Amino acid sequence: MSESVEELREKMAFVESLLQFPSTGTLLGTLLLLLVLYLLSSGSKSQKGGKEPPGPKPLPLVGNLLTLDLKRPFDTFFELSKTYGNIFQVFLGPKQTVVLVGYKTVKEALVNHAEEFGDRDTRAGYRTVKHEHGIIFSNGENWKEMRRFTLSNLRDLGMGKRGSEEKIIEEIQYLKGEFDKFEGKPFDTTQPVNYAVSNVISSIVYGSRFEYTDPQFTEMVDRANETVHVAGSTSIMLYNVVPWLGPFIKNKKTILNNTLKSRQHMKKLINGLQDTLNPHDSRGFVDSFLIRKQNDEKSGKKDSYFHQDNLMVTLSNLFVAGTDTTGTTLRWGLMLMAKYPHIQDGVQEEIDRVIGGRQPVVEDRKKLPYTDAVIHETQRLANIVPLSLPHITTCDVTFNGYFIKKGTTVIPLLTSVLKDPSEWEKPNTFYPEHFLDEKGQFVKRDAFMPFSAGRRVCLGESLARMELFLFFTSLLQSYRFTTPPGVSGDDLDLKGVVESH
Structure with missing residues (x-):
């Protein structure tokens, strides 16, 4: 996989554009920068x-970074596997x-070797915002306690059951009301759909929904979505690899x-509930969390995991x-x-x-x-978390x-599971028949x-499955979805990329 000097120069310029450095305009300047970073780093050690x-x-300086398509690293990994x-x-x-x-391979690691591959790699980008607390990026006893408590309480609150169904159906009526306001004219579904889905989780965690006109709610949802997209950007990827770049990366400041x-x-919301x-x-x-926190304080329990940081980060995890x-x-389904x-x-x-x-x-x-079958095939092809979240x-x-030594970062490449050519007849095509037998029954x-799978499987899976089914069927029952005037179906791009900003 040899590359010309010009190709290397272009990649260096792309990396440089992600950071807030004064442009050197030369390949030499970038190489000198990387040399300094390399000398600061511990370097790669053989196993x-x-x-x-x-x-x-x-x-010696950048490892295999220049081999990767930083906008679609999952495609590079898939090609390297060949x-x-x-x-x-x-x-x-x-x-x-x-x-x-x-x-x-992924199932063998995450399910059959769940303990060995079960921890989360807490990289620099995650530690920045106290992600050692909560669920998604924590490990050890904190993770076990928070996941156990959260899963138990969400089930008690009806997650994936009749209680959640009623909340979702109620929210569907509000979403349809938003769609009706456009009177059949072209519009972007992003915000109303995000607000509706956010309100479902809000009603479960806070006990009430919010109006779509509430500026604090809409700003909270918009910030959460921006944070997710920025956290998956190439600049944050570089920050995770070389933490010393932190002060120069504007996306880190955005996340903070x-x-x-x-x-x-x-x-403010928690204080109102308190x-x-x-x-x-x-x-x-x-x-439920505040009651448990209160009980632990009354009993004088030391080293309780039920404290403000865990509540805040767990709420953020659930909301995002x-x-x-x-x-x-x-939105992939509608497209x-x-x-x-x-x-x-x-x-x-x-x-x-x-x-x-x-x-x-x-x-x-x-x-x-x-x-x-169409909903499942949408999830498969949309492939919205292609790299999964890193394990260790x-x-x-x-x-x-x-x-593989202790402490090694592991990427279970979910895109290679959802598009495994040995498992799917048409891995790169939208083909609902993947989930139908010869009689047209779902399989x-x-x-x-x-x-994902194993210890770190998404704890909101049952809720997400219910939401996707109810929202999708209700919207398809009431509306016909078409491309905007002047845009054909062929113009709709099905390739997702990592944001470069």
Whole structure:
């Protein structure tokens, strides 16, 4: 995979453009910068203890960074697997990273070796905003306690059950009201869909929904979505690889500012709930947490995990994870219906035949196999978390013949699972028949893992599945989705990229 000097120069210029450095205008200037960073870093050290995974030879300063398409690194990893196999290593700067490719390999690691691959890699970008607390980026006893408590309480509050269904159906009416305001004229569905999905999780955690005209609510949702997109940007990727770049990366400042503003808003909401707290009547997750915190304080329990930081970060985790992923997937579904009108015809025919004009409910899912297949295929092709979130090995482990030392970053490449050519007939095509048998009945697929798997599987999976079904069927029942005037279905791009800003 040789590259010309000009290609290297272009990549260096791209990296430089992500940072707030005065432009040197020369390749030499950038190389000198990287040399300084390299001298500050510990460098890459060879493993001892067994045969390490194969991989491309790293450069002394930047590892394999120049090999990657920084806008679509998951595609580069997938291509590298064709040369080095389903388990290989790359160096992102000085940091060794093991990439797992394909359904069987990823499942073997996350499910059958859950303990060894079960911790989260808390990189610099996550530590910046106290992510050692909460659920998504914490480890050890804190993670176990917060995940156990959160999952138990969300279930008690009806997550994935009848209680959630009623909240979702109520929110659907508000969303349809927003759509109706446009009177059939072209509009961007992003904000109304995000507000609707955010209100579902808000009603569960805070005990009430918000009006779409509430500026504090809309700003909170918009900040959360911006933070997710910025956290996945190439500049933050570089910051995670070389933390010393932090002061020069504007996206780090964006994350910090958004986090500070969100925490101020959450604190105001929490204080309001604290003032009206009834220990015998929990209105939502925040109440349950505050009651537990209060009980621990009364009993004099030391080293309690129920404190302000854990509450704030857990709320942020729930709000961000419960908004961006579901909202983005739903919008993918609507776009795919506009791109493939014949598939939209099939969905609407099935809904009209089975449900008619009444409100769809979760029980209808089993009677709508084609619609269910379309939703699943949307999740598969949308592939909205292609790299998953990074894991880290908890101990030295020999995995499929390769030695991986403790503390190694591991990327379970979810895109390679959802598009594994040995598991899917048409991996790169929108093909709902992936989830239908010869009789047109819905079939589950083992390689359908959009929520990841193992210890770190998304705890909101049941809620997300319910939301996607109810929102999608309700919207398709009431509206026809088309491309804007002058835009054809062929113009709709199905390739997602990592934001470069």
